[in-house]
Amino acid sequence: MKLAIYGANGYQGKLIVTEATRSAEVILVGRDAARLREAAATIGLPEADVRPAAADDHDALVAAFREADAVINCAGPFTPTGAAVVRAAIAAGRHYVDTAGEQSYLKEIFDTFGAAAEAVGVTVVPAANDACVPADLVAGLLAERLGPLEEISSIHVITGGGGPSRGSLRSVIESMDLIKAGGLGYDGGAWRVGIPARHTSIILPGGSEAVPVAKFPLCEVVTIPRHVQVRHVEGLAEAALSARLSVPLDPAIIAGLPEGPTEEDRRTQRFTYVIDAVATDGRHGRGVVQGPDTYGTTAVIAVESARRLAANPAKPGVLAPGQAYDPAGFLDSLLPHGVHWTIEVGGDFGVASLDVRR
Numbered sequence: 490m491k492l493a494i495y496g497a498n499g500y501q502g503k504l505i506v507t508e509a510t511r512s513a514e515v516i517l518v519g520r521d522a523a524r525l526r527e528a529a530a531t532i533g534l535p536e537a538d539v540r541p542a543a544a545d546d547h548d549a550l551v552a553a554f555r556e557a558d559a560v561i562n563c564a565g566p567f568t569p570t571g572a573a574v575v576r577a578a579i580a581a582g583r584h585y586v587d588t589a590g591e592q593s594y595l596k597e598i599f600d601t602f603g604a605a606a607e608a609v610g611v612t613v614v615p616a617a618n619d620a621c622v623p624a625d626l627v628a629g630l631l632a633e634r635l636g637p638l639e640e641i642s643s644i645h646v647i648t649g650g651g652g653p654s655r656g657s658l659r660s661v662i663e664s665m666d667l668i669k670a671g672g673l674g675y676d677g678g679a680w681r682v683g684i685p686a687r688h689t690s691i692i693l694p695g696g697s698e699a700v701p702v703a704k705f706p707l708c709e710v711v712t713i714p715r716h717v718q719v720r721h722v723e724g725l726a727e728a729a730l731s732a733r734l735s736v737p738l739d740p741a742i743i744a745g746l747p748e749g750p751t752e753e754d755r756r757t758q759r760f761t762y763v764i765d766a767v768a769t770d771g772r773h774g775r776g777v778v779q780g781p782d783t784y785g786t787t788a789v790i791a792v793e794s795a796r797r798l799a800a801n802p803a804k805p806g807v808l809a810p811g812q813a814y815d816p817a818g819f820l821d822s823l824l825p826h827g828v829h830w831t832i833e834v835g836g837d838f839g840v841a842s843l844d845v846r847r
């Protein structure tokens with residue numbers, strides 16, 4: 490199997506190339522040949538297949554992607570250039586995943602490319618990152634057990650890790666207006682900003698004190714309603730993180746930062762994603778996904794996603810993870826990488842402690 494990785498010389502890109510080489514051949518694609526070659530040498534692949542292609546050079550992108558079985562795009566920020574890369578993957582007839590965390594970009598890809606992807610038999614799964622894939626898959630498993638749902642709240646809490654990469658901070662700038670507005674929520678069949686949060690705190694698994702949470706533009710808010718029958722979906726993050734990322738960032742300061750957290754920093758990081766569901770009959774369910782190192786886990790998830798699409802094609806179109814992959818099988822494939830998941834239905838596991846405002 491051969492995977493084309495766009496943005497391969499970036500911080501996330503190098504982690505993805507390294508992960509991909511465990512099970513596939515790689516083509517490193519990006520806008521600058523010298524930076525791609527330098528990245529290949531850093532990773533220990535001095536002879537790697539390197540294909541320069543700017544995001545607006547459609548023909549060069551298509552030619553590079555045609556050589557592969559699937560495309561992984563990690564060239565963020567995605568809002569300015571991601572759609573051009575999706576268009577090229579579809580034109581090349583190759584399945585596509587990306588590591589985007591920009592909620593409005595994700596919505597645009599779903600709104601724009603479904604018919605074009607279907608017409609040529611290509612599957613596009615955006616936001617194949619550490620958070621959206623497990624949260625979306627767990628939401629689908631909760632819905633299988635609970636039936637039609639009144640609400641899902643997805644809550645992200647991340648500790649340690651040395652802070653975001655430069656690329657993540659640039660994506661935050663692209664999403665600043667949406668972050669300040671609390672992001673898109675889903676209610677009554679449509680996505681929009683300004684939907685009031687139903688929850689303002691959560692007791693985390695194993696915790697005893699309520700942690701304040703605030704609305705945040707999470708990608709699974711866009712993907713979950715595409716395959717789960719649910720009336721209301723909201724994305725929440727620890728209030729302190731949400732407040733920190735709402736402060737405008739100076740691009741010149743970002744340019745002077747290290748490209749991303751060190752390996753040592755990444756080893757200190759833990760993420761907890763809680764997916765709370767309430768069925769229309771009032772029963773509760775909770776899914777929890779916990780693991781280390783969001784960038785390392787994103788590399789594993791993006792490569793696993795692309796490999797699955799190439800080896801066992803899903804139906805064509807733009808799909809949520811829960812429409813493209815066997816949920817339990819995919820989640821279990823993350824266990825050797827330290828990512829654990831649980832689902833409980835029918836208890837009160839902290840849901841009673843949620844501050845519900847209807």
Ligand SMILES: NC(=O)c1ccc[n+]([C@@H]2O[C@H](COP(=O)([O-])OP(=O)(O)OC[C@H]3O[C@@H](n4cnc5c(N)ncnc54)[C@H](OP(=O)(O)O)[C@@H]3O)[C@@H](O)[C@H]2O)c1
Nearest residue numbers: 496499500501502520544564565590618654656657660787
């Ligand atoms: N959970 C999540 O939401 C999650 C998790 C992980 C990663 N991500 C996302 O993944 C993305 C990558 O992060 P990173 O840390 O790897 O960033 P990075 O180190 O800045 O790398 C970005 C890559 O994209 C390329 N690129 C940027 N703008 C481009 C343009 N206009 N045309 C062509 N190529 C362009 C860069 O090429 P040059 O070197 O030539 O500039 C570089 O190869 C970010 O958007 C981040 O938010 C999201």
